[in-house]
Amino acid sequence: MTHTLRFIYQLVSWGCIVLAWTNGAILLWDGCTNGQSRVITFAVALLFGVIGGIVLGVERSLSRIYRCSTKASKELLDSASASSWTLLYVCLIAGVFLLALVMGSGLYAIIGRLQQGFHIFG
DSSP: OHHHHHHHHHHHHHHHHHHHHHHHHHHHHHHHHOSSSHHHHHHHHHHHHHHHHHHHHHHHHHHHHHHHHHHHHTSSOOHHHHHHHHHHHHHHHHHHHHHHHHHHHHHHHHHHHHHTTOOSOO
C-alpha cells in the first residue's frame, strides 16, 4: 500500500513541478516582451519557480528518507511505521494535488490572457 501511495505522490508532485515551472517560464517570456511591469512579472515567475523547487526538494528528500528507513530495517516496515508513512503520503498527495490544481488553473488563466492579446500583468 505504501509503495503505491509513494508512486502516486511522485506522479502528482512531478505534475505540480511541471505546472509551476511552466507558469514561471511563460511569465518570464511575457516579462521579456512587456516593458511596463517587468519587476512584478519576474517576481511572480520567481515565486512559481521557488514553489516548484520546494515541491521537488520535498519529494526527493522524502524518497531518500523512505529508502533509508526501509534499508535500515532490511525488511518490510512494521505496522506502526507503515501506517505513519501511509498517513503522511495521503496528506502529501492531497496537499500537492490541490497545489497542482491551483497551478493548472493559473496556467489556464495565463494562456487565456495571452490568447486575448494582453500581457499577464499590465
